[in-house]
Amino acid sequence: MFPPAFAYSAPESLDEALATLTNEGESARVLAGGQSLIPMMKLRLASPAHLVDINNIPGLDYIDAANGYLRIGALVRHNDIVNSELVTAHNGAIASAAPWVADPLVRNRGTLCGSVAHCDPEGDWNSVMLAARAQVVAQSTSGERVIAIDDFVVDFFTNSLEPGEIVKEVRVPKYAGRGGGAYLKLERKIGDYATVAVATQLQLGEDGKISEAGIALTAVNNKNTRAIAAERALVGEEPSDEIFKEAAALAAQAAEPESNVRGTAEWKRNVVSVYTRRGLEASLAQARA
Amino acid sequence: MTTTSHPKTPPEIGGIGHSIRRHEDARFIQGAGNYVDDIELKGMLHMAILRSPVAHAKILSIDTSEAEAMDGVVAVVTGELMAQHNLAWMPTLSGDTQAVLATDKVRFQGQEVAAVIATDSYIARDAVSMIFVDYEELPVITDPRQAMAEGAVVIRDDKEDQTDNLVYDWESGDKDLTDRAFAEADKVVSIETHYPRSHPSPLETCGAVADVDPITGQVTVYMTSQAPHAHRTVFALVTGLPEQNIRIISPDIGGGFGNKVPVYPGYVIATAASLLIGKPVKWVESRTENLISTGFARDYHMKGELALNSEGRILGLRSEIWSDQGAFFSDAQPTKFKAGLFHIVTGSYDYPAAHVIAHGAYTNKAPGGVAYRCSFRVTEASYLIERLVQNAAYEIGMDPAEFRSLNFIKPEQFPYHSPTGFVYDSGDYEAAMRKALGIAKYEELREEQKAAREEGRLIGLGLASFTEVVGAGGSDEYDILGLKMFDSAELRIHPTGKAILKLGVRSQGQGHETTFAQIVAEELGIPVGDIKVVEGDTDNTPYGLGTYASRSTPVAGAATAVISRMLREKARKIAAHLMEASPDDLEWEPGKFSVAGSPDKFVTIQDVAFAAYTNMPPDTEYGLEGVHYYDPPNMTYPFGTYVVVVEVDPETGVWNVDRMVAVDDCGVRINPMIVEGQIQGGLTEGFAAAAMQWITFDEDGNCIGSNFMDYLVPTAWETPRFELDETVTPSPHHPIGAKGVGESATVGSPAAYVNAVIDALAHLGVRNIDMPLLPDRVWSAIQDAKKG
């Protein structure tokens, strides 16, 4: 790999990292797993002047459940999530997505928080986080703030962090009642980004009706996108094939895919619809289990 | 004749039929291989190449001043500088010319425009981005039929007589006879399909370290070469340097698949730079450079038709193809055959009439075409006929297996003279197919398929009963740039009975160091561990045309067997002398000569080897060594049947391979484990072609697929599980009955996968989906069929 020259520092505390980021300003970039940033530097699509490697900072690799949230720290690798029983017990969509992110080698290094920060519209995690109503905990030298995932994912490779801020944690609220989720991804091979993927999450009320629904789409818009009309169609309804089909059709309408080497727009929209329906069926089965 | 292989030698000797572990793996798995990029020479400089960002443009100016001013930059080389030394253009292995560094125009995206020589490779790459080129863009052609259309811009206006974009028009077979067959036909089945452009993508990209000694004029080039001797000759012709001063060393090669047969501009520029600067120069291309600029594979637009009678007998075949050669005709193929061996397209079937027309065209895409385990375009041929045969069966209303059976060439018809001039050496197609169908439980699968359809599930069974043709040459028919396609082996047996075998071919992972030692072990009884195999250094090996087109075992393997036998005859004389017997009274078993009738009176091959240097009969020359140049009497024709079972998701078009059964017949298997490895690799690559692999271009000629995120290579995860078996029909003319096998599975398997998907949809009327069978194409085919 032959990137342009860059400066590098590997602070051993979060404070030090935040201070460096503040001092270096726009020219500095956080280096987490490096699985998106380094390929971009290799292709000379990114040429940060200064890399702040956060891998030596202790205490950022936690997965825990506290105050009604599942919390995932900045240095939790994709593979940690694949292997986490806590995640499996807590959130079906996250557990179902983890083994579909990249390939085993990349999963050993890449982080969930890095992926969320990266805002690649073909990345998997932000769809899951949108469907699960996650929050991003951002920290800078001037303190911490919590950003709803809908406000965090701004656009194509663009998040709402301020200069000097770092994603310290991503957190996902626990299901209010019975809940289930799924992530269905169509990829061309292992390690491929999604051609189309759909994250779904359902929660059921005491009456067995759908109390909350989350549906979000990968790789079919300029950013990971919630299918809000489809979600609304579900809430308050008795789960049924008909309502799932209706939601699937609405989800397809929320997709604005491009025709490219991976397939035509028409087909991608069809896959959104099929995967939404299948994802809702799987989510329901999990919620009822 | 079908046999099975039983080793004749004990495991200690390890001759033919033993699945011994590969000798070369000891260094590879310990990270101790020695590849071009591992070569470090004193004072070595590094080169990086600036490539054209556009597909077709006039070069108005090149400004190198900022790059030249950078610290660490030693020189910037442009086409103009190369032209001063008459090196701006070079001959290709197909008899065309190719730009080394562009002077007038760029003709494909990724073409070499300038090169930086610097003290390290980071600086070299930084400096490349400081060279500024002014381009005036020209119309772009990305399709061969577009290239041949009236009024198309002439891409190769550098060539004096070139007034259009035609590279060649070529034909084979008998047109009149074929027209008559079609006139008599009850039914004609046709198909039009594209075999997409793919890339061999070896893990090691191409590169060279050129070391020109300014005092002696000695030119040593370490180079990723599958054909070091032929490359040395090309180097001599390009540079005018005396051939004895040129030494090509092809060290360990990290995969070739045909990618390392052509001579690339980078090799020539690095050598010229070393010559001009007087220091060694290293050039190793990046993955993207490899994918966008070096020899690709296929890109064949094909039409095929079969004439059938009402019983389902094939009467004749017609085919017309348009080959996209890219901007230069630079792949290697036998001079006489412009479309490679595509005319083997009549396949495993017996009919008298065939006619093939091929058109090659220049386009604004990277040059190449013949590569990636294709046996000179047999991949395309085998794909076309196996697709046609499957579709013909549907039209006639026969099961595709029975249709094949009816039309197969029968065992007693060999040697079989094909309508396009091949002489198939041996085969039993029916036996291989029956074996494959038996393993798959074909009849039961057909029942399952029916039952599944009732439930709305789509299961498909695909067959391919391919015939390959490998082992060029036969000097009467086969040459590259006039160099006849023989190959050679030099065998030296040392006084202690250990041997060294030197070959003109070059392994790129095929296991030559093991397989060829096994041939010597078989023929001379020397334990396989006592035999060292040397390849790839033109100063230290006999001349040969190199390793590609599955030719090493058919040609160099034969040379090895013949020279071993010649030395065995000399050994017989020495043994007779040692035992004071007549040579005619001696009996040979692997490793020793004994006197007929008294088996405890014997000498070993090691005794003989010692005597060859210490105690020879009076009229015999000392030493036990020799070299043989083998000119094959014919090609070899491996074959087999592959059966694939798939299930297609009707809602999305996603398909999965449930089973893949492969019965291969490559004659006698020297190292069965290595043969299976070759087959597994080929079946994987066939799957890749069918399922995911293509290099495509937008209308401006931008290459889509320039890295491994966009150009897909399957991993163990998605690769199907293979069920392998064999039949063994020896080649009657090869000294040990072996046929080549390096490419059979790449040649034969794509049609089997595609036929399986088509079979799943055949009842809907679907007859073709172009490769790769991406889910959206499969889904669209289903939608279109439903619409009618």
Ligand SMILES: Cc1cc2nc3c(=O)[nH]c(=O)nc-3n(C[C@H](O)[C@H](O)[C@H](O)COP(=O)(O)OP(=O)(O)OC[C@H]3O[C@@H](n4cnc5c(N)ncnc54)[C@H](O)[C@@H]3O)c2cc1C
């Ligand atoms: C071969 C391959 C296949 C892949 N396939 C997939 C796939 O199928 N699905 C998928 O979703 N992803 C895929 N990826 C990307 C992978 O998931 C990355 O791990 C992820 O996108 C980024 O995480 P990272 O920790 O590696 O971030 P890095 O590469 O280190 O950083 C990425 C970006 O995020 C910023 N960043 C990182 N961490 C933080 C933080 N804590 N706070 C603020 N900014 C931060 C960086 O500055 C940088 O701009 C693939 C990558 C590769 C190499």
